[in-house]
Amino acid sequence: MKTTSSDPETPRNSTQFLRKLSSYFPSSSRLSVYLLAILVVLFVFFQIYSLQTPPTSPWAFMHQWEKMVGNSCLLSSQDNKQQELKSMASKLSESVTFLPLKDLRFANAAMKGHTWFMSSMYDTHEEGEVQYQQFPTESSKGRILCLKGRDTHDGSWNYYALAWPESLPENATVLRGITFISYNHYDYYNIWHGLSAMMPFVAWHIKSQCAGPRRWILYHWGELRTSVAPWVKTLLEATFGGPQNVDGIHCDGESDGCDSNPVCFEEAVVMRHNEGGMSRLKRMEVYDLMRCRARMYCEAGTREKGEQGIGMKMLMRDGARSFKNATAVIGIFEKECRKVAGCRLMMAYPHNLTFCEQVKLMSSTDIVISAHGAQLSNMILMDRNSSVMELFPKGWLELAGIGQYVHHWLASWSGMNHEGTWRDPVGDPCPYPEEDRRCMSVFKNGRIGHNETYFSDWARRVLNAVKMRKAQQVNTNPVSGLCGCQ
Numbered sequence: 479m480k481t482t483s484s485d486p487e488t489p490r491n492s493t494q495f496l497r498k499l500s501s502y503f504p505s506s507s508r509l510s511v512y513l514l515a516i517l518v519v520l521f522v523f524f525q526i527y528s529l530q531t532p533p534t535s536p537w538a539f540m541h542q543w544e545k546m547v548g549n550s551c552l553l554s555s556q557d558n559k560q561q562e563l564k565s566m567a568s569k570l571s572e573s574v575t576f577l578p579l580k581d582l583r584f585a586n587a588a589m590k591g592h593t594w595f596m597s598s599m600y601d602t603h604e605e606g607e608v609q610y611q612q613f614p615t616e617s618s619k620g621r622i623l624c625l626k627g628r629d630t631h632d633g634s635w636n637y638y639a640l641a642w643p644e645s646l647p648e649n650a651t652v653l654r655g656i657t658f659i660s661y662n663h664y665d666y667y668n669i670w671h672g673l674s675a676m677m678p679f680v681a682w683h684i685k686s687q688c689a690g691p692r693r694w695i696l697y698h699w700g701e702l703r704t705s706v707a708p709w710v711k712t713l714l715e716a717t718f719g720g721p722q723n724v725d726g727i728h729c730d731g732e733s734d735g736c737d738s739n740p741v742c743f744e745e746a747v748v749m750r751h752n753e754g755g756m757s758r759l760k761r762m763e764v765y766d767l768m769r770c771r772a773r774m775y776c777e778a779g780t781r782e783k784g785e786q787g788i789g790m791k792m793l794m795r796d797g798a799r800s801f802k803n804a805t806a807v808i809g810i811f812e813k814e815c816r817k818v819a820g821c822r823l824m825m826a827y828p829h830n831l832t833f834c835e836q837v838k839l840m841s842s843t844d845i846v847i848s849a850h851g852a853q854l855s856n857m858i859l860m861d862r863n864s865s866v867m868e869l870f871p872k873g874w875l876e877l878a879g880i881g882q883y884v885h886h887w888l889a890s891w892s893g894m895n896h897e898g899t900w901r902d903p904v905g906d907p908c909p910y911p912e913e914d915r916r917c918m919s920v921f922k923n924g925r926i927g928h929n930e931t932y933f934s935d936w937a938r939r940v941l942n943a944v945k946m947r948k949a950q951q952v953n954t955n956p957v958s959g960l961c962g963c964q
């Protein structure tokens with residue numbers, strides 16, 4: 479029997495055994511190189527990953543890691559998602575729908591409810607407050623207002639739309655800041671109507687911690703307008719603390735070709751009901767602020783508390799609705815004024831006074847006497863509770879419609895006392911029967927006579943009332959100092 483094994487696989491001693499083993503397994507130094515390589519790869523992956531998006535939690539890291547080591551299939555589905563989002567956004571842009579600013583379907587109810595201006599929109603309205611639209615808000619679902627609205631002749635050729643800032647209509651320019659957009663059924667060049675269109679923005683200004691606009695865009699029947707009466711413009715300048723841009727839609731060099739493309743507004747406030755819906759108290763608050771700001775702007779000091787004098791001012795006109803005999807009219811009021819201690823009568827032609835001269839004049843006026851006309855809007859600049867005496871030529875009562883009462887309304891809204899009217903029974907002859915509407919063209923610009931008995935009694939009554947009011951009133955100007963705003 480052999481002592482050595484005939485089996486070739488059986489090692490004969492320990493050295494042989496080890497040599498055999500090493501042919502089956504990598505050496506220890508090779509092993510460590512393998513391990514090191516794996517670690518380096520892991521480390522590099524981690525570095526790339528953490529440079530891109532720092533993980534916020536271990537969870538997030540795991541999530542990202544899965545993406546990182548994910549196969550190429552996952553990565554391309556990411557690309558697909560990006561593509562999909564882009565295409566969705568461009569579809570949203572495409573689907574922004576522009577509607578005509580003036581909706582002819584509501585032509586017969588142009589000023590009611592939604593009005594024919596931006597007729598698909600609802601106003602925000604709380605009881606007694608200003609009615610307005612604001613974009614973007616929750617109710618616009620974050621969408622902003624866009625306009626293609628530069629036509630000055632036909633409002634149905636101007637358009638509006640809502641769009642999300644991420645998917646604006648093609649070639650749109652975004653105008654930064656707050657934009658005031660006004661709808662006025664009448665003429666911005668008429669002081670009364672201009673003031674009426676602007677006052678709700680002042681109400682919004684008060685409501686919104688005194689935020690002011692970067693620009694105004696004015697529409698009449700959906701047609702772009704680019705100017706307002708200078709008196710109104712200066713009042714706005716005083717109220718909002720600087721020159722106001724009212725002259726159309728400008729892109730301030732933001733992009734080429736902006737003038738023919740849509741503009742969208744970072745923030746827009748739209749008014750289409752003037753003072754409608756506001757309580758008398760809210761309206762008075764608005765005129766208080768405008769009065770206060772106008773006096774500040776013009777450095778027209780308010781009168782000393784309890785100052786005894788009574789300021790009686792006659793605002794005169796030339797031509798239409800001027801006095802036939804101004805000397806006679808002045809004489810009558812002068813005589814009554816002289817009978818009251820401290821009363822001073824002054825005449826002024828507002829058409830040749832600057833805005834600030836008018837503000838100063840009115841801030842020391844307790845009684846204003848004037849023919850019906852634009853100059854009477856100055857009444858809002860008197861201290862609250864002052865008196866208005868208004869005169870009309872012949873024919874207005876019968877033919878002028880409700881427009882003749884605008885100064886009654888303005889007096890009530892601004893906290894003044896309208897002390898009634900005098901209507902001249904005598905006027906120029908009309909070639910048609912007197913009740914014929916065509917006579918209005920004759921009476922509209924008629925001149926105004928006088929009735930000494932009537933004027934004297936009227937002046938005496940008003941002077942008495944003012945004297946009593948001034949005696950018991952402590953403060954006629956509730957708004958003072960910073961005018962209620964910083």
Ligand SMILES: *[C@@H]1O[C@H](CO)[C@@H](O)[C@H](O)[C@H]1NC(C)=O
Nearest residue numbers: 647648649650734735738739
């Ligand atoms: C946008 O502007 C480009 C370049 O001016 C013009 O070619 C394109 O027609 C415009 N698109 C629209 C929808 O107006």
Ligand SMILES: *[C@@H]1O[C@H](CO)[C@@H](O)[C@H](O)[C@H]1NC(C)=O
Nearest residue numbers: 802803804805806807809810
């Ligand atoms: C105007 O009234 C004054 C005073 O009443 C009178 O003296 C004068 O004659 C009148 N003028 C005209 C043109 O009637």
Ligand SMILES: *[C@@H]1O[C@H](CO)[C@@H](O)[C@H](O)[C@H]1NC(C)=O
Nearest residue numbers: 795796826827828829830831
């Ligand atoms: C103001 O107007 C009146 C009437 O039009 C005129 O008589 C007067 O001279 C004018 N005053 C000034 C300072 O221009």
Ligand SMILES: *[C@@H]1O[C@H](CO)[C@@H](O)[C@H](O)[C@H]1NC(C)=O
Nearest residue numbers: 762862863893894947950951
């Ligand atoms: C006007 O004066 C009267 C009497 O002093 C007072 O009762 C009233 O509240 C005042 N009106 C306004 C609008 O300030």
Ligand SMILES: *[C@@H]1O[C@H](CO)[C@@H](O)[C@H](O)[C@H]1NC(C)=O
Nearest residue numbers: 903928929930931932933935
């Ligand atoms: C003038 O007014 C008085 C008082 O209101 C009136 O009685 C009189 O008839 C008026 N005179 C004229 C000429 O209208």
